[in-house]
Amino acid sequence: MATFSTSSGQPNAFSFVLIGGTGDLAMRKILPALYAAHRDGTLGEGGRIVPVAQTELAQDGYLQWINEHVKPLVATDGVDEDSWVSFLERITYVVLDASRADAFSVLRDVPGMLRSQRIFYLATGPSLFVSICAGLAAAGLTEGARVVLEKPLGHDLASSQAINDAVGAIFTEDQIYRIDHYLGKEAVQNMFALRFGNVLFEPLWRREWVESIQITVAEELGVERRGDFYDKTGALCDMVQNHLLQLLSIVAMEPPHSMDADAVRDEKLRVLRALKPLREEDIRQNVVRGQYRAGVSGGAPVPGYVEEPGVSRDSATETFVALKAEIENWRWSGVPFFLRTGKRLAGRVAEIVVNFRPVPHSALGAMPLRAGSNRLTIRLQPNESVRLNVLGKVPGIGMNLRGVYLDLAFDRFFQRNRMEAYQRLLLDVIAGRLALFVRRDEQEAAWKWVAPILEDWDRSLTAPKPYSAGSWGPAAASALLAREGTCWVEEES
């Protein structure tokens, strides 16, 4: 069987410096992902993990913190005790106040730091990025190093440019890994295989045959313990500017000439730059902004957004966005891309739906043309699958037609445990593979496109439309598609 790999080498001895080493992200995502890679034997020999935080803990105290807080969160395949012990042996905790640019020289004394491939993972708020990079440079640690930046990188185009300028004054673009964990998801990767490894889809992947495309990332959870952060961010900047526009760029890109990082990113960038700019009337008509009210989720009553801890009681922050985007190029001109994301929706699902046009003429009669249209659904989560809806004949006398589907459920073919997104991306950083990280120009093109929406919302001071927790969002989101003669596809897995 053919295998596909973007691999350009095995991880070397590295020092993985995790700045924000006692934070939520380190606890929930990064340390569990590093452990899973260690357990699976993919982390490479000799690499050290150096969590850095202000919390005054001795090495033993930090290891105890990991045991209590991180171990229970290791999801995929769980913890194996021997490998957990050897994972802890890789860790050296360093107390350091990351807000002080002169504090970083202590890292030079960490065994192996100066000789190894240094990786600095900035798992802190973006307000610290600039001073951390300056501190690392002042300590003489940046040459040949890699820096990983977490989203959100700024809160608009200007602030993201300011961060990129300041970080770019210290690190070159190929030292910078801007992480978008959606790019590490297996099904997103699989889209490359599906589109560019098969002849079947590519000829149809264009305006002549595609009527519309939907991208949904729906969450059942509310804002959890992140009310304070979320209230300043909102769904547009938290999800659309990054994850959804990245998915859109992969669905719509031209075939790259290779899987080389810049070949892929150049094509994604072309799509982002071809997004039709939104004018005020487009925003009023084609962008829906919602906020959840109290409702029922997972069978239990849940509070409304403004009642969540950390959220301002009169908040106008959106927890839901649905919009229509268009791409102005030969392949996609006139094809609407409907994007939708929200918290406290009726289910957790992330999927891309490609709606094909109806047949031009049906010799078979009976069935309304559109009802039988083909549809390709690429599901990212909760269960990865690719489903192709086609029209079939009901057995028996007469030509009775019914929609049926071809289903590709990945579990059937691939027994091997698949990696969590963070695990894959961290291994890519360690191995120096940039293809699944967002380049500065891509990121700024995405900010540029969402900017008029942010400005319009600021100017107009209109309140988001309410929706009940546990529903599929405000009625206006359905009306948006109804106006275009279609509806959101919400089907069972």
Ligand code: BG6
């Ligand atoms: C993060 C957002 O980037 O993605 C969160 O900040 C969101 O608000 C999360 O919940 C969704 O990721 P996933 O992988 O659970 O779909």
